[in-house]
Amino acid sequence: MDVRVKICGLTQSDHVRAAVAAGASYCGFVFFGKSPRNVDPDTARALALEVPPGVIKVALTVDADDAFLDHLQATVPLDMLQLHGRESPGRVAELRSRYGLPVMKAIGIADAADLEQIDIYAQVADQLLIDAKPPKAAPLPGGNGLAFDWRLLAGRKFWPCPWMLAGGLTPDNVAEAAHMTGARQVDVSSGVERAPGTKDPALMSAFIKAAGGGAGRVAL
Numbered sequence: 001m002d003v004r005v006k007i008c009g010l011t012q013s014d015h016v017r018a019a020v021a022a023g024a025s026y027c028g029f030v031f032f033g034k035s036p037r038n039v040d041p042d043t044a045r046a047l048a049l050e051v052p053p054g055v056i057k058v059a060l061t062v063d064a065d066d067a068f069l070d071h072l073q074a075t076v077p078l079d080m081l082q083l084h085g086r087e088s089p090g091r092v093a094e095l096r097s098r099y100g101l102p103v104m105k106a107i108g109i110a111d112a113a114d115l116e117q118i119d120i121y122a123q124v125a126d127q128l129l130i131d132a133k134p135p136k137a138a139p140l141p142g143g144n145g146l147a148f149d150w151r152l153l154a155g156r157k158f159w160p161c162p163w164m165l166a167g168g169l170t171p172d173n174v175a176e177a178a179h180m181t182g183a184r185q186v187d188v189s190s191g192v193e194r195a196p197g198t199k200d201p202a203l204m205s206a207f208i209k210a211a212g213g214g215a216g217r218v219a220l
């Protein structure tokens with residue numbers, strides 16, 4: 001089975017097209033003002049319209065309020081919400097029902113104790129994004145190019161819902177990361193950039209090749 005790849009933090013139409021052509025299954029757009037990948041809803045709409053059916057358009061938000069999310073949903077054709085803040089399980093369930101979209105909740109992992117969150121959030125989310133827990137001094141809650149110890153996931157047989165591996169993945173380490181953790185889906189942002197917020201088509205293509213070629217268009 002091919003590994004599905006999510007390219008996150010796309011900011012330019014030509015990079016969206018390059019990600020899709022390379023075999024991405026998910027295109028992620030970041031709505032978080034402090035991120036160098038932040039896009040406004042109107043820009044995201046134009047980017048989303050470049051994405052063909054079957055490639056999943058994901059909105060990444062961080063503790064967003066309903067007013068912003070209402071505007072986002074009214075402006076951008078979206079397929080999935082990615083919650084990358086401190087959203088509680090109750091908030092995840094509320095957003096899933098309010099917007100009628102599948103929700104992927106990011107879980108930050110630094111040590112074995114953090115793995116408990118997987119079972120908690122799997123009860124309310126459609127998918128989980130297993131990412132490195134940002135250190136206190138990190139500038140962002142994600143997208144910092146930091147990996148966690150993949151051995152924490154090695155040998156885990158039971159996953160209560162679909163999940164993606166993220167955090168510090170690059171064309172050089174994605175094959176080992178997927179092999180060690182058993183991930184069938186991977187997510188990358190800074191590892192395929194030439195500068196913060198600017199994707200590199202050659203790196204996106206190398207990443208997807210290294211991940212096994214990418215699954216391309218999928219059904220959710």
Ligand SMILES: O=C(O)c1ccccc1N[C@@H]1O[C@H](COP(=O)(O)O)[C@@H](O)[C@H]1O
Pocket residue numbers: 008009028030032035036037060062084131140141142143144145146166167168169187188189190191
């Ligand atoms: O990418 C961002 O700017 C970002 C901002 C705020 C929260 C999450 C963010 N990115 C997510 O983090 C993972 C890991 O990023 P990286 O590959 O280590 O740079 C990324 O895949 C996004 O889903």
